[in-house]
Amino acid sequence: MELETSVYRPNAAVYDSPDGVEVRGRYDQVFAKILTREALGFVAELQREFRGHVRYAMECRREAKRRYNSGAVPGFDPSTKFIRDGEWVCASVPPAVADRRVEITGPVERKMIINALNSGAKVFMADFEDALSPSWENLMKGQVNLKDAVDGTITFHDKARNKVYKLNDQVAKLFVRPRGWHLPEAHILIDGEPAIGCLVDFGLYFFHNYSKFRQTQGSGYGPFFYLPKMEHSREAKIWNSVFERAEKMAGIERGSIRATVLIETLPAVFQMNEILYELRDHSVGLNCGRWDYIFSYVKTFQAHPDRLLPDRVLVGMGQHFMRSYSDLLIRTCHKRGVHAMGGMAAQIPIRDDPKANEMALDLVKKDKLREVRAGHDGTWAAHPGLIPICMDAFSHMGKNPNQIKSMKREDATAITEEDLLQIPRGVRTLDGLRLNTRVGIQYLAAWLTGSGSVPLYNLMEDAATAEISRVQNWQWIRYGVELNGDGLGVRVSKELFGRVVEEEMERIEKEVGKEKFKKGMYKEACKMFTKQCTAAELDDFLTLAVYDHIVAHYPINVSRL
């Protein structure tokens, strides 16, 4: 008997969508308060106005990839030298976010939102991106949670512990990170095609929250955003136009919306001035998204076997190319009058091992001290338990809310293209290949079952860190690299990788236990991860390649279950 492809539900409620918009995600009365006709209409307007620009920007990414794959390397664009040399500055920093010394990040999950807002950090970056698996349920619940947070009414009852969570009187300022330009939102069709994911995230959040946010959080400014994974200033220009369009719709002053751009792709480091210039009325700085940046280094140089990375654990901020990137970012931001934000240390508190915990916290402390001494104005914390250490390190700034005026870093103007591209030093080992494999599979299993950030081996893992594992494995297999740190002359091959996968799966099963292993999606994740690591062509994004597996159209498509 053939499987039905869908379950017909007579009289099932549907969302009230405007012309040309079809919502294919599960109907829920609570989601319907977000997916109103007016809010969907706003998202559709954004999509119709900007889809051509986004399509062109994605084609430019593909064109740049073709050039890099033919041997070119990224560099400063001679045609925009006038922007780099010009004496312009960005709009002044809104007083509400002058002090951003510690920012906590986390997925848009209800309890975590409350914990993050109450954490004592200055800012909470609520994440629809690296830390979130973008299932319909996660995305829509996230929108509901954020609306309740901005309204100040968010609560959560942890039934197992009989604990009620609610907001403190003083909470962190909220920034929201929508997805990157490349991700579609398959549950919403606009004129028959999937919506652009980030315009859904931005559009729904903005529509429902701008007014309240500006009264309660932004002191007349806002809402505030983080913008991920851009590769070129033309992509920042689209965001700037989206912001202007949103401000016009809302009838609020131009320059109200403010955003920090993550510099987390290798091509973007050569475009920092240009990105700030495009967003100069809406900018509140740049951030060192170090994990995606490492991923992007491998991806950009996927066809350059002379630029291989050492083991993932060796690619830290001490590497010359990473230090150069952070220093140049500080220089650029401070010249343009905005924040230069640091990044995320991957360590998280280790509850059951005091000595290991002390060592982890010490690494975080060193990383944060390096950032503040270099001139960063603030940093990221992955966990509330790290906030005191980060605060302590950034007390180095004294009473100043930031170092924009005091740490000009003119010395960093001497940083060259060679500095930014310098090949990182270190060795490659079988342990490195094993760890990449173990982490990649477990992360993907978590992502497929709804969790976009997880603790693995005492580190935070999210989409960005998992990407490093994937592309590094791919590159090592593709070029049959020698594991030169082991001194045995062993080269990585598909056969060796196959054995490693088998052994690491056994290890994962032992570590997580038979029950969890059976119930989780480890086998499926293993298949997908192995396919990606051994593909003839490198997939652009891990999560894009497996996105279809978390799409659940309504009426429920039985063949997918």
Ligand SMILES: CC(=O)SCCNC(=O)CCNC(=O)[C@H](O)C(C)(C)COP(=O)(O)OP(=O)(O)OC[C@H]1O[C@@H](n2cnc3c(N)ncnc32)[C@H](O)[C@@H]1OP(=O)(O)O
């Ligand atoms: C590369 C990048 O893009 S970095 C930015 C994206 N990544 C992230 O934002 C990761 C954010 N961090 C996290 O998701 C989590 O800290 C993890 C997954 C790494 C660890 O999670 P867990 O193991 O569940 O943490 P743990 O059990 O120690 O949590 C203890 C408490 O802290 C809370 N907590 C942990 N991390 C956070 C956070 N980031 N924000 C708010 N609360 C948090 C938990 O909810 C829990 O609260 P409870 O005691 O009230 O139940």
Ligand SMILES: O=CC(=O)O
């Ligand atoms: O988004 C942050 C990163 O490091 O990637």
Ligand SMILES: [Mg+2]
């Ligand atoms: Mg990132």
